[in-house]
Amino acid sequence: MSTTTPAPSASTTKITKAITKTVRKAVNALLKWQNSKLQTEKPDLLESDEFAYLVLTLKKIPPKARINAYKVPFPNPLHSQLSELCLIYDDGPKSDLTKDFIQKKIKAENIPISKILKLSKLKTDYVPFEAKRKLLYSYDMFLADRRIVLLLPKYLGKQFFKKKKIPVPVDLEHKNWKEQVDKACGSALLFSGRASW
Structure with missing residues (x-):
């Protein structure tokens, strides 16, 4: 039917x-x-960026608070091919993903990801506050394998939540990576309630 x-x-x-x-x-x-x-x-001696903010409201608010943001699609993407995107993936013993495989897939499908970050490297190299802060400001958007999203608050810290740069989950077990990344880049992220970061 x-x-x-x-x-x-x-x-x-x-x-x-x-x-x-x-x-x-x-x-x-x-x-x-x-x-x-x-x-x-x-004119200022030192150049400074000026920002314009767009505030959106919804008629219906999602009923549950959750860590993952709701994606609100826009007709024109917020992030372009020039945006710096970082993908965090699980490189643990149970994971079948390798950096080489991810790089080949990104190149073959022309996915606009500029940095691939292992979870193990996040755990070791980004412990100091300054390292986390530098990571936060180095990329426009963060994506993460959906299987590790709940582990990330511990390793990224509260600044990622405050700056609304919580990694957007993507399902790396499926073949449609480009579709997922394009959808994430073409959406505004709506955070409902308070997440426990």
Whole structure:
């Protein structure tokens, strides 16, 4: 028995267009204000980045708190091919993954991962706070084998949670790595409740 998804109603389409128009108007006003500010202020001796934050709200909030973030897909990806992504994988005796295998798969499928990090190396080389901090700021996004995600809070520390850079779980037992990475890069991460980090 096949099911069909009903087409959006005229009122839903009208609301979506109105929201898009309002967002576009707000972004244009923000850019205009920023440009006028840059022209009137004296230039800084030291360059500094200015950030614009986008706050999203949902009509329905997920009922349970959980460590893993909910993925909210966006039509345009937040992370591009230029983003620095780090993949943490299990290299324990029970794991069948090797660095060589992962590198070949990443290259063959053109997956935008720039760093592969063994769990054993995370445990030994990133014990000091400064090393964890450097790792945190070295990459735009972290991905991890879903089988080890619950072990990571102990080794990464609270700063990863505070900065919303908790590794996104990916299932490395399945073949569709690129699809999973693209989905993670094209989504905003919604953290519900308080995780025990």
